[in-house]
Amino acid sequence: MPRMTLQTGLILDELVKSPAEPRYGLDLMHAVGLKSGTVYQILARLEKAGWLTSEWEDPAVHEAEGRPRRRMYRLTPEGAEQARRVVSQPGYRHQSVRARRLLTEGGF
């Protein structure tokens, strides 16, 4: 069980919206509004716990777009189940609403 912080919850919340879709770090940073250090640390922790898997994207895709390859993350079946559980907890729901307001209003 990885350490559950509010930021971890926000990331899981974002991932669980479409569990089958692979996401990359920068994309999650922008979607959730967290800093690089926070996001990659959470990704590492969730991957280690087996909630996420990651792989390099298909070379055909990034070469066609003329940019370096991305590392793509996806929820495992266990991760998806746990993520749904975490984000449906009343405590998380309450906190995340406040946190989102702070993040989007640029409180810090």
Add this chain to the structure above:
Amino acid sequence: MTMPDPLAAAVSSYLPAEDVRFLEQAYRFAAESHQGQVRKSGDPYITHPVAVATILAEQRCGKDLVGAGLLHDTAGPVPERFGAPIADLVAGLVRLEDSHDIESASDGVLRLKLADRLHNLRTIAHVLPARQRAKSAETLRILVPVAERLDLTDVSRELSALASGVLRRTPRVLAAAAILLPKSVRSRWVAEWTGELAALPTRRGRAGFVAGLTIAMPGLARTLRRTERSGGNYVLSAGAIAATFLNTGLTWPAAVVAVAALAGLAAVLFAGDGTAAKRLRALIEAWRRR
């Protein structure tokens, strides 16, 4: 004063003697005009127009385009004796650089611009990093497609290799901080971040990305190391380090001095040059092998 060899050989291989003599004069004028000027690399400035003209000659361009390569950076208008076509090409290049209007530039001006950028990218190591990135991004976005449209396959390939090389370079701070990560996974994370950095458009965004990672690096290293050893081992090794300190009979004030000295050593190592990170890494690795 005669044209340097690679250029002389290139133009004589396909242009009539008359045109070669004409280019010889253009070269002399350019060399006098750039007398005393140097490139950022420290090379005499004339090496740049000569290289641009050589690139154009290798594409077997006509005498006017090669001549425009030689004269494109000379001060003031191109003298009348070199003819209107060269003057137009050079004026067109200046206009293009002011307006960035690719659409209204002639193919000749675009070829001149591509050769100019190609040599500038070949020698970009001497330019400030932020400018290197800006020029490289612009090259990929605007000039590589132009080279493709003009069927200059070799130019397009070289431009895009040089420019993406600059954009995919790992910032030194990040490479140094990543030393904390376990060796087995270090290159994966560094490659991942370097790739993301290339996608960030602003300098401010990239600086924030690198700063955030650098600050989080010790925490990330702890997270990743826990996968390599069990938590118990981790505590044990911390205990072992503590015990070593105690065994040497250090009192607490002495320990504080020792830590400060280590920090000082690190500061001295990093304040030096680019190889400092490598030296620190060698030190840490020597210590880990012990």
